[in-house]
Amino acid sequence: MADSAQPLAGQRRVLILEQIRARGGVRVTELVRDLGVSDMTVRRDLDALARRGLVHKVHGGAVRVEAPATGEPGFEAKAHWELPAKEAIARAAAALVPPGSAVGLAGGTTTYAVARRLRAVEGLTVVTNSLRIAELLEQPAEDGTPSTATVIRTGGVRTPSDALVGPVADQAIRSLHVNLLVLGCHGLSPEAGLTTPNLAEAETNRAFLRSARRVVVVADHTKWNAVGLASFADLDQLDVLVTDDALPAEQRAAAAGLVGELIVAATADHTGRTG
Template sequence: MLARQRQQLILDEVGRTGAVKVADLVAELGVSDMTIRRDISELAGRGLVDRVHGGAALPRMASSHEPEFATKATQQVAAKSAIARTAAALVRPGSSVGISGGSTTRLVATELLDVPDLTVVTNSLPVADELYRNRRVEQNVLLTGGMRTPSDALGGPLAVAALRGIHLDLLVLGVHGIDVRAGLTCPNLLETQTNRALIESSRRIIVAADHTKWGVVGLQTIAQLTEVDVLITDDGLDKAARDQLSELVGELVIAEGS
């Protein structure tokens, strides 16, 4: 196989999943570790991928760049589904739950369709739509007001005002990025304000985020990692990152089947 063919396959895989490991590429393409690393170096030199520990990832965007919801919904689907199942298992019938915007949190909503007597407060249009249209048991779904963002979430002063005085048992929070120093981050200032209000209204914070969010830093910090009670991610997160997160969050959970 020619170098350009290998590199196109690497680009296709990174574009499909967000990140790829050198070891997986070696097994799939039947070439040496050195060859794959050389291909990744060339692609990185052209700005097509970012070199990361053990592999390659999509190039980092500016901290204010916010992908559309429809784009995010097609990425890391298997991992996000496993994370959603794990997060939903922590929700008990009769509880009050906050659900923030995001493609992973929308999948959490799908997993909650059969949980009775929930009161769900959300700023996510897809989450509210999923629970309203497809629910099979009695649930109360409350949607905040606010200005619509590219992630199909509502943010800003109206959303924050709607959350004032609300008391939730737990919050399932989706994030744009996770970083040891920056914490949980978001590229949209209006959405950041709303996420902070959701956190302040909740007794327990559950973050649902796939491994590609690790090392990504958005424009503004939502919360520090020490504020997180449970962080649920997938098995694509490397050991070094797991060790760092385990020291900061209350509990790190790797979703089974991811």
């Protein structure tokens, strides 16, 4: 079959994961035959899945990763995934935050990248359930200038991603109101919405959503059509979705039809914005 008739990258990777989970491992030659795509395409798909910690590459193929009970990699592992995309997304998302506003920052490595950019924004009040983000925003600048941000930590039980979740976090968040929430996710799709592998984190994210006037979700292209254990929002609840320019045109169109505004952050010298 011609490449144009083949499954899209997200669909292929779901099929590859299903085969690996069912059989314990696959060979590149088998995937080339089953999917009707090139050897190079399959290897790119396996590279992308390996970067996300979903498979372990071996000579000639890939095998299943024995994940922890939560199915959730730690912060350090995820911090190295899709770095150019995260930086582009962070630039675009931080530009949406006006000085002096009250901002919610949920836990995650992409929201952490946004927090680095927000260090330059004056007078913010930041509500966060991320230990990493709180520590980052409380530090003085490199020249010794004290941070101007007021940081409110929610408390709660720590997850592998260094987010605080559970009833303590949920109660704290429900008592507060923010102008804008910046939220990440494990995956998003038109059918499942925003998802996470952690049930308690899903509930904490719901509390964040109820506390916010405006919701900005930051998610790179690899998150599209990935589905975690628990859904916590539909795409039509998002005021803004910020993603990167590696998201294919078909997925961009689908997202733009569901969210309030789609911002496509350029990792090269071009930009895209629709909505």
